[in-house]
Amino acid sequence: MIEEQFSTGNSFVHSLDPRVKIIVAILFSVVAAVSSNFLALLPALALSLFLIILGKLSIRKVLYRLLLVNGLILFLWLFLPFTYKGEALFNIGPLVGTTEGVLYASQITVKCNAILLVMIALLSTTSVFTLGHAMSQLCFPDKIIHLFLFTYRYIHVIFQEYHRLINAMKIRCFIPRTNLHTYRSYAYLVGMLLVKSYDRAERIHKAMLCRGFNGRYYTLSRFYVKKGDVLYLSVMLAAILGLVILQWTAIA
Amino acid sequence: MHISEGVLSAPVLVTGAALAAAGISIGLKKMGYEKIPQVAVLSSAFFVASLIHVPIGPSSVHLVLNGINGLLLGWLCFPSILVALALQAILFQFGGITVLGINTVNMALPGVICYYLFGKLVNREKRTISSIAAFACGFLSVCFSGILVAISLVFTEQSFMSVAKLIVVAHLPVMIIEGIITLFCVAFLKRVKPEVLGGIYGKGS
Known part of the structure; x- marks a missing residue:
């Protein structure tokens, strides 16, 4: 269940310097999130699609991811056309859908999916450990990086623990239903998970102290900026600047 | 509970x-380097626990658990939730970079509030008081989160009003379930490992 589906591959995007990817992903997300004009948003969506293609990712898997995440967007589509004030576009019984509402909802949809695609294309194509190391070289706070790397490391261990507990419950014929017994069992499951992780944390900390842990997390990975990275970074910066100009001039 | 990008x-x-x-910097200041492994293991426990789907009638909801997170971690639940959300964004694309801040506040602030409101009450000897406090902690943490999500939507665009109201109402069953789960979970922890609830993580080093 917890796997990095897109992180392996040998496309151009996979071989990029992770620092470059993080910078581009952040800049693109911010610019796209504050854009409100279709003149800027549609090119942004096209750009994100291009990045997915460049990463040679399985289109089916990407679409599946998008479907899962678009729940809230779908929810908004049920409401926005009717609650946004403006000119009437269509009627469903007594409900009146407005042009502005539909435009606003589609604006959000395009924006959301463009950002999601870029996140899949850039961040999900890097392993989480590499991302952590890259972030530490980009001068993110030390403690956050440590917490990030440790948390990711233990998610897998605790997920296994969780499966052991769930299996033990299943062996004892536990069937989740809407009743107090179910909720109590789940609460004890969570409690047990916390107790076990608490004990484990203590053991880990002592083991680390024994091995001379002084609070520093040294990374051995070195990243080298290659020609491709420079080219990619400059093209992407130009493209993002283009989006800014499109958005800005469209307002003026 | 996540607000999507865009x-x-x-x-x-x-x-x-x-x-x-602001919240994260307070949390980081209170979190010494020696506490990082402990906070990390608990963050991942919460990450995994949020994957648990609890049945309610014909559908199911997943646990949020920001109430217990707040009880156990105090201010440290800001960095803890930030990291869990960042991992969810990278691994599942739930949430994202630009909404990371607001999502962290929406989840962690209620946790901190509950820590101050119920942290002491939960540890009372009397079972009725601690049970009520635990239920209120679970119930209110989700309730506050829902209200914060609603506020962020309404401040974005007035026409989100009805969506926002619906989100709060739709979270009512989640609040009740979280309340019940928190109640039993706290009772369990008190019996099995009371020192977890001592709030050691909440105090600065």
Whole structure:
């Protein structure tokens, strides 16, 4: 269940310097999130699609991811056309859908999916450990990086623990239903998970102290900026600047 | 509980990021390096616990658990939730970079509030008091989160009003379930490992 589906591959995007990817992903997300004009948003969506293609990712898997995440967007589509004030576009019984509402909802949809695609294309194509190391070289706070790397490391261990507990419950014929017994069992499951992780944390900390842990997390990975990275970074910066100009001039 | 990318307006995103930065810096200041492994293991426990789907009638909801997170971690639940959300964004694309700040605030602030409201009450000897406090902690943490999500939507665009109201109402069953789960979970922890609830993580080193 917890796997990095897109992180392996040998496309151009996979071989990029992770620092470059993080910078581009952040800049693109911010610019796209504050854009409100279709003149800027549609090119942004096209750009994100291009990045997915460049990463040679399985289109089916990407679409599946998008479907899962678009729940809230779908929810908004049920409401926005009717609650946004403006000119009437269509009627469903007594409900009146407005042009502005539909435009606003589609604006959000395009924006959301463009950002999601870029996140899949850039961040999900890097392993989480590499991302952590890259972030530490980009001068993110030390403690956050440590917490990030440790948390990711233990998610897998605790997920296994969780499966052991769930299996033990299943062996004892536990069937989740809407009743107090179910909720109590789940609460004890969570409690047990916390107790076990608490004990484990203590053991880990002592083991680390024994091995001379002084609070520093040294990374051995070195990243080298290659020609491709420079080219990619400059093209992407130009493209993002283009989006800014499109958005800005469209307002003026 | 997550707000997706692209929904909120720039002022809301910036406010969220600023508030999150403030909360996180308080949390980081209180979190010494020696506590990082412990906070990390608990963060991942919460990450995994949020994957648990609890049945309710014909559908199911997943646990949020920001109430217990707040009880156990105090201010440290800001960095803890930030990291869990960042991992969810990278691994499942739930949430994202620009909404990371506001989502962190929406989840962690209720946790901190519950820590101050119920942290002491939960540890009372009397079972009725501690049970009521635990239920209220679970119930209110989700309730506050829902209200914060609603506020961020309404401040983005007035026409989100009905969506926002619906989100709060739809979270009512989640609040009750979280309340029940928190109640039993706290009772379990008190019996099995009371020192977890001692709030050691909450105190600065």
